[in-house]
Amino acid sequence: MRVAEVPGLPDGVADYFEAEGIEELYPPQGEAVERGVTEGESLVASVPTASGKTLVAQLAMLSAIAEADGDGAAFGGDGTALYIVPLRALAGEKAGEFEAFEQFGLSVGVSTGNYESDGSRLSDNDIVVATSEKVDSLVRNGADWIDDLSCVVADEVHLVDDDHRGPTLEVTLAKLRQRVADLQVVALSATVGNADELADWLDAELVDSDWRPIDLRTGVHYGEAVHYDDGTQAELSVGSGSQTAAVVDDTLQDDGSTLVFVNSRRNAEASARRLADVAKTALTDEERADLREVADEIRAVSDTETSDDLADAVAKGAAFHHAGLAREHRELVEEAFRDRLVKVVSATPTLAAGVNTPSRRVVVRDWQRYDGTAGGMQPLDVLEVHQMFGRAGRPGLDPYGEAVLLANNHDELEELFDRYVYADPEPVRSKLAAEPALRTHVLAAVATGFTTTEEALHEFLGETLYATQTDDPGRLRSVTRDVLAYLDRNGFVEREDGALRATNTGHLVSQLYVDPMSAATIVDGLRDAARANSDSSADADASAGFQTANELRADEELPADASADPSPLGLYHLVSRTPDMYELYLRSGDRETYTELAYEREDDLLGPAPREEAPDWEDWLSALKTAKLLDDWTSELDEDRIAERYDVGPGDIRGKVETAEWLLQAAERLAGELDVDCAASVRAARKRVQYGVREELLDLAGVRDVGRKRARRLHNAGIESRADLRDADKSVVLGAVRGREATAERILENVGHRNPEMGEVDADTETTAAVE
Ligand code: ADP
Missing domain, CATH: 1.10.3380.30 (Sec63 N-terminal domain-like fold)
Structure with missing residues (x-):
């Protein structure tokens, strides 16, 4: 199906996508449209990573915001679309993608940060991007504009399976659906074992496909060859290095890049250091010069050892990527990898979850991870490994993608084939019946007046995925009862003849968004x-x-x-x-x-x-x-x-x-x-x-652009308070900011410096950044 033939889209939208090089829909996208995703139908799309789920969401949101107008549709109605992202780090990236729609007069808002607000300013937006925690908090704080939602998209909805964050996503979706009649829900999922159950739960149509835009070969390296899923083998000898180094080197011979998944941050850093020696042999002079520039940018972000290590690796064409990195670092790495400057990235699995960094080859080096609660190394889920596989192959750039596991012996070769190559992903299971999750969500449901009786509470919980899946409905009831007793004991709720009411403290706790x-x-x-x-x-x-x-x-x-x-x-x-x-x-x-x-x-x-x-x-x-x-x-x-x-x-x-x-x-x-x-x-x-300061610096450090280090230097130079700073000699301030003229001026302006030359300014703004 061509984009121009998609029903429900306002004028101009198809032209926009065509200009972006998207003329023909991918088959799963076409199926989603046929099932009515642009005509208000709810949909679960369970398709592999990088197969165009975002476009399905965009088409759904754009058509939902538009109003019927004669034969077609036009923007200008009151509908709002909400896009729920799994990670805070992804909110900005997604909003950035949607900002292109501002050309249709639409506005895009991102909601992150402070949990305790009703986000009233968000109500002016046509598209809002937020994490499920944020949406949950907005609902708790009584945001009215939630009632205007016409479409909600849940990205990576298979994460309802996550012990920690899954229940929030699950409850949030259930609440939104209960609150807004006929809300269109578009749930995007990696390929999972039970997409049909997700669709049942959400009363949604289902697109369940394993189509990919680029061929994927999977295999296991063992000995001197990669053994592929189609039964073929390709010689790949290891020599004196590691298996990973051999695969990276082999890929470089073919002018391709490699993404290596390892199980810890420390391993990612160590692996990048070693692979830098392989990558550096393949660089042209021009690439070397460009990489030096990226390395300098990395060093400029922060003055830490991690920053130095990363810059050293990047200068040689390798990098590491994990959640311990500063956001600016992560972005620089992702960009340099997409630009094909960085040839190999060693990453923890967070990278597999959502960040768009396709690569010719993917190596899943560690298929086990330390798990404290299970007491040792545990194999990764098939779902997770398949998502890593999915990062292999860049449509339009690579002839095919390849994902490789590494085996040390013949038994392991067979085990890896059975466990991951031939295996289907696990089904998604709700984690809602866990006590910490229920504690939070039960209090919230009572405090917002969402449920005012025990019976209504049980009924609401009956609408969750957990209830759809469990064959022991008594369990949810009994855990809920325990949780209510806990909340009562701690003075957060009061119970009387089945009626439920939150106390003042209970209201506050729910609004503060703490457990x-x-x-x-x-x-x-x-x-x-x-x-x-x-x-x-x-x-x-x-x-x-x-x-x-x-x-x-x-x-x-x-x-x-x-x-x-x-x-x-x-x-x-x-x-x-x-x-x-x-x-x-x-x-x-x-x-x-x-x-x-x-x-x-x-x-x-x-x-x-x-x-x-x-x-x-x-x-x-x-x-x-x-x-x-x-x-x-x-x-x-x-x-x-x-x-x-x-x-x-x-x-x-x-x-x-x-x-x-x-x-x-x-x-x-x-x-x-x-x-x-x-x-x-x-x-x-x-x-x-x-x-990040001692008490005596509190006054100074609060001035915008000052921060902990500069505050200390100013203090050492005899400027001990804002009042001192206001009257300070510019040369002293200049010394404390190491001669940076523009910075000194900005600081003086922010504090309202009493210097006639610079003009009297009464700004006395506090910085909100925690860290310099
Ligand atoms: P997913 O969300 O499924 O992981 P994305 O939505 O990020 O995948 O899509 C991967 C890439 O494919 C993006 O660069 C996107 O622009 C491109 N793409 C999506 N749909 C099409 C299409 N119909 N034709 C051409 N390219 C497409």
């Missing part, structure tokens, strides 16, 4: 600090009457004038103990180090500590490790040193900092709700995390 268990941990910790405080002041004026903190129950009344002055480390530890902060693993020697620290700083830590032999002691220590990382960050330790000390990437540090900032903000609000007077200490701790 109720995180909120309960924070509430307990702050109460405890208040009690310990009132104990010590009671001791001081010798008026007996308060029990010691540990003897009190969590729900016991606090004195009316409760106050506390928790230390920053205590607060960092408190928020690091919550399930919303992902753990830093304890490595060898850490147990001793942090046990010692736990005793040393016992008075700073909030709430009763578990006993050393108790099962939760390990968690207590690993939270302390995170707290210490934050403590180092707010003591102005260099990012590089932190990365080294905790064995993490710069992206991880940013992740921790952002999460801590968000949880401390929640703590500040909860303290207000509880009437515990400690908001000032919590706010100071949050600001210190936000800027």
Whole structure:
């Protein structure tokens, strides 16, 4: 089918796609149109990676936003389309793709960042791109424009299978469907074993296809040859290097690029370092010069060891790619790989999920990954490996794509064929019946008034994928009951004769978008600090009457004038103990180090500590490790040193900092709700995390374009506050920014410098960036 023949599209849209080189629809796209995706029908499209799912979504959204107009359709109606992405990092990329539609007078908005808002400004957009967490939060905060949705697209919908994030996507889709009558849902999925079940759940039409725009050969390398799925073999000898190096070299002989999937960030970095020696032999002088420029750009992003390592590899035509990298780094790598400058990228599987980086060959080097809960190395899912396979072959550039696994012996060769080459992907299974997921979503459903009785709650949960799939409907009910009891016990909901109501704290917790268990941990910790405080002041004026903190129950009344002055480390530890902060693993020697620290700083830590032999002691220590990382960050330790000390990437540090900032903000609000007077200490701790500075720099670091390092240099030069900066001598400021004239001027302008020459400006804007 030609794009020009697609029904339901407003004028100009087909011309636009034709100008982009898309004249004829790919067969699965044609099938989607035949099933009515441009005429309001819901659809599940389960097709391989890189087979044009995005176009299906675009056609659906454009026709949904348009209004019927005589014989055809035209833009200008009230409909809004929502595109749900699986990763925050992808929101910008997708919105960038859709911005081309601004030529039709449409506007595109991206919603990321602060969870606690109703996104009212988003309502002006025709297309909104957001993560499922964000959409969930918008619904919780009462965003009205949700009612105007005419089409919602769920990208990578097979991720409903994900333990952590799947339930949010599932519940969000269920809620949107319940709230907006006749909502068109377009769910895009990798090829999965049970696409028909997904379609059943969403009352949608189904396109289930394994068509690809470019041929894919899959095989396993073993010995001196690649053994292909069609029974043929191609000689590929290893020589003195590794199997991976041999495949990369062989691909380069044919002027092709290789994407190597490994199982950890560290392996990605080590692999890139080794493969750089292979890639560099194939570069032309011109490529070498271009790569040097990319390497310089990489170094300019940040002054860290990771940045240097990446730049070194890129200069030789190789790179690594993982979620610990700064976004700018990831983008530079992706672009250089698409431009065929970088010849080989070693990546963790995050790259397979959505980023468009096709490659002649894909090598799945590690098909096992360490899994702490399962206690050792576990094989990857077929679904995941097939998605990596799917990155092989660039339509229009390569004659075919090739995906290769590596076997060490003959048995493994056979195993890999059975396990991945000939195997079908697993079915997608809902993970909703897990307690942490239900805790969050049940509270949200009650707090938003979405469900006001236990029966309505059970009914709503009956509309989820879990309910469609389970053969034990009693289980969801019983877990839901446990969860309601937990929420009741912690004072987040009240139950009476089957009626459900959220308390004020419950409302707040739901709006703050924290796991109720995180909120309960924070509430307990702050109460405890208040009690310990009132104990010590009671001791001081010798008026007996308060029990010691540990003897009190969590729900016991606090004195009316409760106050506390928790230390920053205590607060960092408190928020690091919550399930919303992902753990830093304890490595060898850490147990001793942090046990010692736990005793040393016992008075700073909030709430009763578990006993050393108790099962939760390990968690207590690993939270302390995170707290210490934050403590180092707010003591102005260099990012590089932190990365080294905790064995993490710069992206991880940013992740921790952002999460801590968000949880401390929640703590500040909860303290207000509880009437515990400690908001000032919590706010100071949050600001210190936000800027990564000691207390004395808080004022300065808040000036836009200053940041932690410059604030310290200004301070060293005698400028200690905004007031000082306003009156400062420009030459001093220039010294602190290492002679960067434009930067100095910008900073002075931002602070409203009192220099008649520069003009009086009263801007005193705070920067919102956490990191310099
Ligand atoms: P998926 O989302 O399925 O992984 P994409 O939507 O990213 O795949 O499509 C992969 C590439 O194919 C994109 O570069 C896109 O422009 C191109 N493409 C999609 N549909 C067509 C078509 N009908 N004709 C030509 N190219 C197409």
